[in-house]
Amino acid sequence: DQEKALEYVKSLIRPFPDFPQPGILFRDICPVLKDCNALRTVTDLITEHLQAKFLDIDAIVGLDARGFLFGPIVAMNLDKAFIPVRKTGKLPGPTIKVSSTKEYGKDVLEMQADAIEKGQKVIILDDLLATGGTLQAACQLVREAGGEVLECVLLVELEDLKGKDKVPAPCHSLVKF
Numbered sequence: 164d165q166e167k168a169l170e171y172v173k174s175l176i177r178p179f180p181d182f183p184q185p186g187i188l189f190r191d192i193c194p195v196l197k198d199c200n201a202l203r204t205v206t207d208l209i210t211e212h213l214q215a216k217f218l219d220i221d222a223i224v225g226l227d228a229r230g231f232l233f234g235p236i237v238a239m240n241l242d243k244a245f246i247p248v249r250k251t252g253k254l255p256g257p258t259i260k261v262s263s264t265k266e267y268g269k270d271v272l273e274m275q276a277d278a279i280e281k282g283q284k285v286i287i288l289d290d291l292l293a294t295g296g297t298l299q300a301a302c303q304l305v306r307e308a309g310g311e312v313l314e315c316v317l318l319v320e321l322e323d324l325k326g327k328d329k330v331p332a333p334c335h336s337l338v339k340f
């Protein structure tokens with residue numbers, strides 16, 4: 164069943180102390196990608212969650228880089244658009260940018276100015292919620308583009324860091340540490 168499948172996925176996620184810097188316990192999701200049954204479990208469960216909860220989604224917004232590993236699969240399952248948010252300097256044409264702070268650094272996130280049409284309803288998808296700084300910035304980007312964030316969806320949530328408190332949209336995660 165679903166609970167067993169998620170327990171299995173959780174067991175695959177490996178902790179690496181002091182990566183990428185001292186004091187950080189890095190949760191490595193690569194084994195979930197290596198196991199196609201686990202990848203299918205994760206993307207199917209996210210798809211089913213979104214189908215059950217939301218009647219009209221216009222797009223899945225995925226975050227560079229690890230959000231790109233799951234986002235297009237979910238978007239295809241739902242027959243919806245996939246929109247990439249990238250680290251700055253990668254997207255051509257007019258863009259909008261927001262700076263972000265994460266557990267172990269800072270970024271500038273960027274989206275093409277014409278990616279979202281006014282009033283579109285989107286889901287933001289990423290692999291992991293830590294401090295919430297990345298999702299906070301992504302929500303701001305979507306709103307500046309005229310879109311509405313229905314929910315942020317994560318494979319993993321690091322509950323001790325209370326990232327949800329910082330994110331100005333509901334968050335849904337499959338696996339919690």
Ligand code: PRP
Pocket residue numbers: 226227228229230264265266267270289290291292293294295296297298326
């Ligand atoms: C990681 C992770 C999330 C973010 C979460 O991205 O994939 O996007 O940190 O941290 P926060 O909740 O503290 O903001 P990172 O940019 O480190 O790596 P990636 O390019 O591999 O996604």
Ligand code: ADE
Pocket residue numbers: 187188189190191265266267291293294321
């Ligand atoms: N991104 C931010 N914090 C992280 C962590 N502890 N493990 C994996 N990815 C992360």
Ligand code: MG
Pocket residue numbers: 226227228229230289290
């Ligand atoms: Mg990331």
